[in-house]
Amino acid sequence: MMLRPATVFAILVGLGLWLPLVQFKPNRIAAGEGIRLDQALAGGPVIALAVLGLLVLSCIWRMPDRMRIVLALAGMAGSLVVLGHAARSLSVEAGNLARLAPASGFWLMLLGFSLMLADGVARLGPSLPARWLILGLVLVAGFGILASGMLDQISVMREYATRRAAFLHEAKRHLQLAFGSLGLALLVGLPLGTGIYMMRRLRGPVLAALNILQTIPSLALFGIMLPLLAWLAATLPAAGRWGVSGIGAFPALIALFLYALLPVVSNTLSGLETVPRATREAAVGLGMTRWQVLGQVLIPLALPSLIAALRIVLVQNIGLAVIAGLIGGGGFGTFVFQGLNQMAMDLVLLGTLPTIALALLAGIVLDLLIEHVARGRP
Amino acid sequence: MIELQDLTRMFDGQPVVRDVSLTVEAGEIVTLVGTSGSGKTTLIRMINRLVEPSSGRVLIEGLDAASLPVHQLRRRIGYAIQGIGLFPHRSVAQNIATVPRLLGWPRARIEDRTDELLELFQLDPARFRDRMPHQLSGGQAQRVGTARALAARPDLLLLDEPFGALDPIIRAQAQTDLRAVQRRLGTTMILVTHDIDEAVLLGDRIAVMDAGRIVQYDRVARILAHPETDFVRAMTGGPEGVFRLLSLVAAAEIAEPGEAPGPPVDAATNLREVLSLCLSSGREALPLRSGGRVTLAAIRALAGRGGQ
Numbered sequence: 001m002m003l004r005p006a007t008v009f010a011i012l013v014g015l016g017l018w019l020p021l022v023q024f025k026p027n028r029i030a031a032g033e034g035i036r037l038d039q040a041l042a043g044g045p046v047i048a049l050a051v052l053g054l055l056v057l058s059c060i061w062r063m064p065d066r067m068r069i070v071l072a073l074a075g076m077a078g079s080l081v082v083l084g085h086a087a088r089s090l091s092v093e094a095g096n097l098a099r100l101a102p103a104s105g106f107w108l109m110l111l112g113f114s115l116m117l118a119d120g121v122a123r124l125g126p127s128l129p130a131r132w133l134i135l136g137l138v139l140v141a142g143f144g145i146l147a148s149g150m151l152d153q154i155s156v157m158r159e160y161a162t163r164r165a166a167f168l169h170e171a172k173r174h175l176q177l178a179f180g181s182l183g184l185a186l187l188v189g190l191p192l193g194t195g196i197y198m199m200r201r202l203r204g205p206v207l208a209a210l211n212i213l214q215t216i217p218s219l220a221l222f223g224i225m226l227p228l229l230a231w232l233a234a235t236l237p238a239a240g241r242w243g244v245s246g247i248g249a250f251p252a253l254i255a256l257f258l259y260a261l262l263p264v265v266s267n268t269l270s271g272l273e274t275v276p277r278a279t280r281e282a283a284v285g286l287g288m289t290r291w292q293v294l295g296q297v298l299i300p301l302a303l304p305s306l307i308a309a310l311r312i313v314l315v316q317n318i319g320l321a322v323i324a325g326l327i328g329g330g331g332f333g334t335f336v337f338q339g340l341n342q343m344a345m346d347l348v349l350l351g352t353l354p355t356i357a358l359a360l361l362a363g364i365v366l367d368l369l370i371e372h373v374a375r376g377r378p
Numbered sequence: 379m380i381e382l383q384d385l386t387r388m389f390d391g392q393p394v395v396r397d398v399s400l401t402v403e404a405g406e407i408v409t410l411v412g413t414s415g416s417g418k419t420t421l422i423r424m425i426n427r428l429v430e431p432s433s434g435r436v437l438i439e440g441l442d443a444a445s446l447p448v449h450q451l452r453r454r455i456g457y458a459i460q461g462i463g464l465f466p467h468r469s470v471a472q473n474i475a476t477v478p479r480l481l482g483w484p485r486a487r488i489e490d491r492t493d494e495l496l497e498l499f500q501l502d503p504a505r506f507r508d509r510m511p512h513q514l515s516g517g518q519a520q521r522v523g524t525a526r527a528l529a530a531r532p533d534l535l536l537l538d539e540p541f542g543a544l545d546p547i548i549r550a551q552a553q554t555d556l557r558a559v560q561r562r563l564g565t566t567m568i569l570v571t572h573d574i575d576e577a578v579l580l581g582d583r584i585a586v587m588d589a590g591r592i593v594q595y596d597r598v599a600r601i602l603a604h605p606e607t608d609f610v611r612a613m614t615g616g617p618e619g620v621f622r623l624l625s626l627v628a629a630a631e632i633a634e635p636g637e638a639p640g641p642p643v644d645a646a647t648n649l650r651e652v653l654s655l656c657l658s659s660g661r662e663a664l665p666l667r668s669g670g671r672v673t674l675a676a677i678r679a680l681a682g683r684g685g686q
């Protein structure tokens with residue numbers, strides 16, 4: 001028998017209810033103990049039963065999609081609220097040194113509800129404005145819950161509270177790295193992709209070189225760049241003043257840029273290649289100059305592919321920018337590697353959670369933009 | 379006047395067009411017929427330099443085509459590509475307006491011109507102007523492609539199999555339309571086809587192409603009456619050959635004094651149609667509206683002399 005999606009989501013959330021909601025640690029680095037929803041809160045058993053009831057209902061009765069979306073949104077918000085409350089009431093008993101982190105049950109519930117949301121949205125196929133609206137609602141609700149202080153007793157938020165300024169600084173740096181390398185990759189990759197489209201002979205070598213680049217692990221890449229850039233900074237003082245150095249943000253930017261080059265170049269090429277030959281020849285035959293053919297025919301027709309490249313690269317770079325933390329380049333990676341060094345998982349989460357959220361957000365926003373562009377096309 | 383002088387084009391060491399010399403008089407339609415792969419597309423592409431000749435020259439009104447900036451040359455030569463190649467992201471009107479826009483015509487003039495062309499090709503401007511190419515049938519797309527080639531009133535129009543995708547009825551209509559458009563504008567035209575009937579119907583002259591060479595270039599009647607090689611004979615002759623000949627001659631040309639029964643026909647009606655009317659109505663002769671008659675015997679005699 002095929003499992004219906006609704007059943008799968010229900011099983012996920014159900015499992016989440018049964019697994020520990022929060023992890024309790026007497027102090028920051030001690031071993032933890034899991035606590036279930038029904039143990040964590042006074043009203044816990046009632047809430048768990050109510051949610052279970054709704055889940056069973058969602059399995060046996062085919063809910064309208066709208067209702068499912070509302071249920072999922074409420075579920076996501078509810079999981080956060082319940083987590084915050086549980087943490088608060090537990091911390092009152094345990095004192096200030098204790099740490100309360102979201103545990104497997106919480107993550108499963110969040111996963112189940114967000115899958116339910118994605119599925120509901122996909123099924124309902126709401127109009128583009130409606131989808132922007134849903135995205136906006138989720139963002140506002142998320143920020144609202146964070147700002148309300150409800151989650152302040154959660155360990156990640158406590159890590160955040162002690163590093164507010166550093167967090168904002170690294171967030172800015174993370175975005176600079178991701179967008180900066182994307183900008184560079186577009187600046188170089190679009191002309192390069194167009195160039196090898198026109199000069200067929202260069203295709204093989206260029207793509208091969210980019211492919212090799214793509215397979216070099218980031219640590220090895222830093223290893224190669226370190227002496228090169230250090231030498232460059234030493235011999236050319238001007239370069240040093242521009243921020244060129246063997247470690248820090250500059251090599252991280254270069255690495256991200258190099259990794260982004262292949263997707264940009266290959267998508268540019270494949271986008272241009274989808275333009276039918278007759279269309280291209282008609283453009284030339286009617287008397288368009290090279291640049292007119294490129295600007296009026298080739299690029300507009302390759303646009304969906306170019307935006308797809310933008311999406312791939314942005315999402316990839318937001319995630320990958322974490323490696324900058326390895327070489328003192330800043331960004332959310334700083335917390336990740338600090339946390340790993342100190343064996344403080346809460347600090348690692350402070351780096352990974354915003355990274356994941358940003359990547360998701362960028363992916364969704366660009367998907368919506370792609371649909372805007374794709375409208376009115378065959 | 380267009381002169382092709384000793385044009386040759388090699389691809390991968392093989393000549394695809396060899397030593398072609400051809401003069402097209404201003405205001406005439408030349409149809410270029412030949413089997414698939416004989417080099418027709420390559421030949422006309424050398425005129426607008428989409429393919430550069432390996433040797434030889436193209437003169438347009440005495441001016442060497444190679445001496446002009448290539449995009450300026452192409453804007454003066456209308457070109458409807460084999461395979462149409464409409465711009466999928468632009469509406470019908472924008473497609474047609476391509477060359478006028480490149481030439482910087484004022485908006486109002488471009489709009490008038492697009493509507494005029496749509497009407498000329500029997501496409502209602504109100505219905506078709508804002509359609510996208512994927513919303514057209516194959517035949518409509520081909521007519522838009524031809525309209526696009528004509529938009530900036532080019533001195534020369536190159537049409538590469540413009541009616542390939544049309545069914546026989548629409549095709550006949552499109553051929554008549556094109557002929558009418560050409561008569562009105564006086565555009566010089568080179569039209570590629572592998573349909574000999576189309577070549578006969580539309581051409582003032584026919585150039586027959588085989589394996590990269592022009593094997594015969596002549597007025598339509600002469601090609602039909604005096605094929606110079608077996609290839610041309612095979613192309614123009616066959617069981618239909620005699621009817622093609624008759625289709626070139628007007629009834630008035632072999633009219634004789636006298637009476638005939640039944641409804642009269644126009645003096646301009648071609649003999650193929652006269653013959654068909656005689657046979658279907660069981661008459662030996664038809665009266666002409668302008669007086670006199672055409673007899674079956676006269677048609678038979680003319681066909682026997684090979685149309686002369």
Ligand SMILES: Nc1ncnc2c1ncn2[C@@H]1O[C@H](COP(=O)(O)OP(=O)(O)OP(=O)(O)O)[C@@H](O)[C@H]1O
Binds near residue numbers: 420
């Ligand atoms: N760019 C090219 N490179 C190599 N060979 C080519 C090229 N263009 C055309 N040819 C070859 O030249 C020959 C003539 O091609 P062309 O397109 O001129 O034929 P055609 O008479 O227009 O045929 P059709 O009626 O099928 O359109 C063919 O054998 C073709 O393979």
Ligand SMILES: [Mg+2]
Binds near residue numbers: 418419420538
């Ligand atoms: Mg051809």
